[in-house]
Amino acid sequence: MKYLKHIKWAVLFGILAAPSVWAQGGAHTMVTPGDLKWADVPSLPPGAKVAVIEGPLNEAVPFTFRLKFPADYKIPAHWHPAIEHATVISGTVNFGIGDKFDAAKTKPLSAGSVVIMQPKTNHFVWTKEESIVQIHGVGPWGVTYVNPADDPRKK
Numbered sequence: 001m002k003y004l005k006h007i008k009w010a011v012l013f014g015i016l017a018a019p020s021v022w023a024q025g026g027a028h029t030m031v032t033p034g035d036l037k038w039a040d041v042p043s044l045p046p047g048a049k050v051a052v053i054e055g056p057l058n059e060a061v062p063f064t065f066r067l068k069f070p071a072d073y074k075i076p077a078h079w080h081p082a083i084e085h086a087t088v089i090s091g092t093v094n095f096g097i098g099d100k101f102d103a104a105k106t107k108p109l110s111a112g113s114v115v116i117m118q119p120k121t122n123h124f125v126w127t128k129e130e131s132i133v134q135i136h137g138v139g140p141w142g143v144t145y146v147n148p149a150d151d152p153r154k155k
């Protein structure tokens with residue numbers, strides 16, 4: 001009986017010790033905004049933060065993450081290998097399609113807006129205020145800049 005009790009606690013602690021954020025595909029997940037763990041994003045210009053909710057992003061599994069952009073932020077033209085489903089959570093994110101950054105070609109997307117971008121579509125983004133966008137899709141995920149000189153990983 002005592003032995004069983006120990007097993008119960010071991011199982012319970014095992015569950016609690018598992019990360020509440022960054023679920024593997026198939027796991028039941030409930031995440032509140034306070035659970036999110038924000039980190040730097042090496043593939044984006046400095047200032048952005050990422051919180052991975054589901055992943056990992058570099059494998060062929062479903063992923064969900066949020067990006068927090070500071071005010072007056074700009075991402076040069078780039079593409080992704082997978083479909084990008086982007087939902088604006090807060091602020092306003094200006095999205096544009098094309099090979100070269102052009103603020104005149106962007107559309108302001110307020111909280112609640114959705115973008116579905118096909119793989120390898122060149123696009124760019126800017127913000128005037130701090131904004132959060134949630135991206136989901138099926139990996140592997142990545143960022144490739146149209147102009148390799150724009151890639152902060154190469155700087």
Ligand SMILES: [Cu+2]
Nearest residue numbers: 078080084123
């Ligand atoms: Cu993008």
